[in-house]
Amino acid sequence: MSTLKSKAIFTIQKGKLENFKDIATQCINCVKQKDKSTLKYDWYFSDNLCIVDEEFSDSEAMLSHMQNLGNLPLNLTEIATFNLEIYGSPTSELMNALKALNPTVFNFYKGL
Template sequence: MSLVKPLQLIAHFTIHPGKTDEFKKIVSQCIEVVEAKEAGAGTLQYDWHFNADQSECKVIEAYRNSEAVLEHAANIGPYLGQFFEISTFSGEVFGPASESLKKALEGMDIKYYEFESGL
């Protein structure tokens, strides 16, 4: 029996000094967009976590498939550039990322991991 796993992502942002409030405003806008356009559809999880001094943020995300990630990227695209101006980004993708998703994320600091086994 093969497991059908969602495509999972972890986005990591190191926020530039003095930019946390601005970063959090953009986070709020992204959450509003995702709730309005994606919740209950292809987005299964979209959780933002900050470290104790709020200099780093990790976003734990899960999507039905690569197409849902591409839809998400289109929806929040206007905000990504704002994040990149005030933070340093890296990410990880867990699961079967399509070639179109890999191409869309080309040039970004992303590592890909394929599912091997588990529950």
């Protein structure tokens, strides 16, 4: 399984939802313009919670995605707490890049 999926889960501070959505829009526009191998980039909201559901062709695509976004994700973490889950088998290079985010990695077992 070379594709990678990730789920970023944000809990947004009170009164910061519109600011968060403005930054989210900037992220989406950036991905539309710059990413070539992002297969899925969906944002979901429920009250002060946000889930970003992503899929990449491989670890290199996720690294490229991170570089393309630049500091935008840091702007989000200034107004929200953040948790990251990775589904698949990320390369050691990607894991080193994600180290500060302390992601939970779920390795693929089996399925349909």
